[in-house]
Amino acid sequence: MVRSRFLAVIILLLSYNTGGAQTTANSYKEQYRPQIHFSPKEHWMNDPNGMVYYNGIYHLFFQYYPGGTVWGPMHWGHATSKDLIHWQQQPVALYPDSLGYIFSGSAVVDKNNTSGFGRHGKVPLVAIFTSHNPHAAPGAIDFENQSLAYSLDNGKTWTKYSGNPVLKNPGIPDFRDPKVMWYVPENKWVMTLATRDRVTFYSSKDLKHWSKESEFGQSAGAHGGVWECPDLFPLKFKGETVWILIVNVNPGGPNKGSATQYFTGDFDGNKFNPNSSKTKWIDYGPDEYAGITWNNTGNRRIFLGWMSNWLYANEVPTVKWRNAMTIPRNLSLQKIGQEMYVISEPADELKLIARKAVVKTNVTVSKTTDLSGLIRQDVSLPCRIDLRMAQLNNFSVILSGKLNRKLMVGYDKESNRYYIDRTMAGKSDFNKEFAEKHFAPRIAESKEMKLSIIVDESSIELFADGGLSVMTSVFFPEKPYDRIEISAPGKVVINQITYTPLKSIWH
Secondary structure (H helix, E strand, C coil), X not given: XXXXXXXXXXXHHXXXXXXXXXXXXXXXXXXXXXXXXXXXXXXXXXXXXXXXXXXXXXXXXXEEECCCXXXXXXXXXXXXECCCCCCEEEEEEEXXXXXXXXXXXXXXXXXXXXXCCCECCXXXXXXXXXXXXXXXXCCCCCCEEEEEEEECCCCCCCEECCCCCCECCCCCCCEEEEEEEEEHHHCEEEEEEEECCEEEEEEECCCCCCEEEEEEXXXXXXXXXXXXXXXXXXXXXXXXXXXXXXXXXXXXXXXXXXXXXXXXXXXXXXXXXXXXXXXXXXXXXXXXXXXXXXXXXXXXXXXXXXXXXXXXXXXXXCCCEECCECCCEEEEEEEECCEEEEEEEECHHHHHHECCCEEEEEEEEEEEEEHHHHHCCCCCCCEEEEEEECCCCCEEEEEECHHHCEEEEEEECCCCEEEEEXXXXXXXXXXXXXXXXXXXXXXXXXXXXXXXXXXXXXXXXXXXXXCCXXXXXXXXXXXXXXXXXXXXXXXXXXEEEEEEEECCCCC
């Protein structure tokens, strides 16, 4: 009893006064602070959780430690938005309890009240999460179990289910991150759960009682580390339904550390059957992880990832807060040869913060061209740069500033790869793995190249060829970049350049 009371007091002290106040512009002006990406007002953040759309509101829950700027006892932080772009941080949604920390999971709209949590006609939002017990007996491996909480006031307050946990560990050390969806053909809930080196599918009629359906992945995909944060959902391609299984892996990504892979195939309510043995990645960059999609968005599928890497997430040089989310991305499908690919593009809502764009056509670049001179106005961050070229040529976009710092993003024709080079981008002494050049294959087969580059104060996201090749990278220049150049070793004709300055989402 004494130990339980002591734990409760500690949790209360750590969580005191950490949320609820509406964000002001002044609190989002620190060095490196993202201006067009969600980041918490203060303290540590990692995986996006419980993403659900309901009654005109996008809910973003996230792994949160309100006691510091490094990983600690996990809570569910909470933020809401009406447009996916402007966010308001809410009070902490879920606190650790006697079952442990509140690890990653999902949330659903139980419109048919299958759970029985609904009262007086109120539709329950139900959160399904992993309870991680940090005080398990020495040698125990069954310290992760699945639990429920529900809300009857549109996600403002949450009540944990008295019967937790609802899915007990069968005896494995990694048993977490439930992503739940409603499977219409059989009127049941399907849970996709990360279970060590594979995913396990469970089903339920009421969210409280779960039965194992099948497993997938022991010998498929990338296995450089543990599988985490899965997601299962359908996408349409030319009238046909294709099922997508997202699985995050740490480590084992294409550019070291953590990353998000995916599989395409069929799902019959019991088993997932892939239609390809090829390992594919939602994002090839070093800084997108734990990415999943929003529930309850109809035919639209919106993806969001954590913009960091477990190689150095605890060490990056921010002071008041640590880590941010990617830009929300629309997912769709494209077929190249016999392979089906998921493509990612910036959410259309990004236009809400766009200032007047400057468009230049048929621009010849020889060696280096300064963008500000070309468009006859100063450039600034955040911004979006769109390029379209009729032929494949070596080129790079160079962002630079004082102290001889520069970040390069471009294409290498000989290796047919895109790259982001942050070896000279800014502060990197916090981790020896950080200052590197990262690559992504060019998947498109066309000779025309289209690029969209979204740059914030300390991040860059590359969407190449309509989102077939995507890269995300963070960087930390001691002084903000104020110069953008386009460089090529020979003469390159760019059919169209569009420069769009972006407004801060916090102003």
